[in-house]
Amino acid sequence: MADLTGRHRGLLRRGEVGLVVVDVQEAFRPVIGGFDEVVRNCRILVEGFGVLGAPVLVSEQYPKGLGHTVPEIAEALPPGTPVVEKLRFSAIGTEDFDDALEATGLRRWVVCGIEAHVCVNQTVHDLLAHGHEVHLAVDAVSSRAAANVAAGVEKCVAAGAVRTSTEACLFEILEVAGTPEFKAISKLVR
Numbered sequence: 001m002a003d004l005t006g007r008h009r010g011l012l013r014r015g016e017v018g019l020v021v022v023d024v025q026e027a028f029r030p031v032i033g034g035f036d037e038v039v040r041n042c043r044i045l046v047e048g049f050g051v052l053g054a055p056v057l058v059s060e061q062y063p064k065g066l067g068h069t070v071p072e073i074a075e076a077l078p079p080g081t082p083v084v085e086k087l088r089f090s091a092i093g094t095e096d097f098d099d100a101l102e103a104t105g106l107r108r109w110v111v112c113g114i115e116a117h118v119c120v121n122q123t124v125h126d127l128l129a130h131g132h133e134v135h136l137a138v139d140a141v142s143s144r145a146a147a148n149v150a151a152g153v154e155k156c157v158a159a160g161a162v163r164t165s166t167e168a169c170l171f172e173i174l175e176v177a178g179t180p181e182f183k184a185i186s187k188l189v190r
Contacts, residue, residue: 007175010162011172012108012110012135012169012172012173013172013173013175014052014054014173014174014175015054016106016107016108017054017106017108017109017110017135017169017173018049018054018055018056018057018104018106018108018109018110019045019046019049019054019055019056019057019109019110019111019112020057020058020059020091020109020110020111020112020113020123020127021042021045021046021056021057021058021059021069021073021112021113022059022091022111022112022113022114022119022120022123023059023060023061023066023113023114023115023119023120024038024039024042024069024070024073024112024113024114025060025061025063025066025067025068025069025070025114026066026067026068026070027065027066027067028066028114028115029070031144032114032115032142032143032144033142033143033144033145033146033149034142035142037139037142038112038113038114038139038140038141038142039070039072039073040072041112041137041139041140041166042073042112042113042140043072043073043076044140044166044167044170044188044189045110045112045137045140045166045169045170046073046076046077046078047076047188048166048170048173048185048188049078049110050076050077050078051181051184051185051188052170052173052174052181052185054173055104055106056077056078056081057081057082057084057091057097057100057101057104058073058077058081058082058083058084059083059084059085059086059091059094059097059113059119059123060083060084060085060086061086061087061089061119062085062086062087063085068083069083082096082097082100084096084097084100088122089118089119089122089123090119090122090123090125090126091119091123091126092122092123092126092127092129092130093126107131107132107133108132108133108134108135109127109132109133109134109135110134110135110136110137110164110169111123111124111127111134111135111136111137111141111161112136112137112140112141112166113140113141114141114142114143115142115143115144115148115152116141116142116143116148116149116151116152116153117143117148117149117151117152117155118143118152120136120141120152120156121152121155121156124136124156124159124161125155125156125159128159128160128161133162134156134160134161134162135161135162135163135164135169136153136156136157136161136162136163136164137164137165137166137169138153138163138164138165139165139166140165140166141153166189167189170185170188170189171185
């Protein structure tokens with residue numbers, strides 16, 4: 001199962017993967033279990049992908065009612081990051097999001113966000129249905145109820161998503177220590 005470099009094909013590689021941040025919005029703050037931890041991990045992913053020069057795409061579910069992406073994440077987004085408003089639960093099928101996704105030319109995605117059993121779940125399934133590989137950062141997703149987090153993660157993994165964590169995916173992409181990117185990301189995860 002090794003690729004031409006001798007590494008396992010399941011490992012994330014620089015230049016081959018982007019990040020999708022699903023609906024980490026202000027109205028969820030008081031009702032989502034472990035909200036602060038999810039925001040912390042989503043921000044680490046956003047900043048880490050920025051350090052690595054990898055694309056980041058953001059969706060917002062009905063921001064008129066749910067508010068925009070929380071400032072902790074919004075302020076960390078790399079310049080030019082597409083933030084797409086949507087009414088669909090899945091980000092896929094929203095024209096602006098689909099266009100931004102296609103413009104990256106990538107087929108592998110790390111997904112994080114809210115809610116695990118609704119918008120994250122449906123986005124992951126639709127990415128998979130369109131032939132993308134998905135790695136679900138399970139420490140960077142949540143829902144209002146723990147049972148819904150578990151159900152959402154289980155359903156995504158059963159459909160073919162790879163279960164990962166914030167640190168696991170960043171260090172896979174880094175591959176080696178001793179680089180400026182390694183130093184920057186090491187500071188993020190402390």
